[in-house]
Amino acid sequence: MYGDPYHGKMVDIWADIVDFANSDNSPLFCMGDFNELLNANEKFSTTTPIYNRISIFCSIVNDCGLIDLGYNGPAYTWTNRRFSSNPTFQRLDRCLANFEWCRIFPYTNVYHLPLIYEDHAPILAIPTSIKPIRKKQFKFEN
Incomplete structure (x- = not known):
């Protein structure tokens, strides 16, 4: 997914996404900017x-039956890179999925990787259907 940075064509993009999301009950995963x-x-x-714009985006996400999968890592995924004057940081990149996706991959992990070279942070999503096995903590008793 790549949203229109000038927001002029977003109405058409969202209409296509809503039509696609409501076409059947297949697992749906949307990731991107x-x-x-x-x-x-x-x-x-x-x-x-x-x-x-926040209200419209929230309504569309709800209309599509999508859920924000959250993230691990830095809170913001975009910067205007004006660190000395008026810096802006925003979370524009994300992973959304419908209930059917979450049912099949309930332990999906999403990672925001550090902003290093570009204005957007890379996102890594690891879909996992099996609960990860955690090692038991070592405990010592005197």
């Missing part, structure tokens, strides 16, 4: 988020 926020706290900046 949505260029939208799901929550105002996903932005760190001197400017305020655009609440109307």
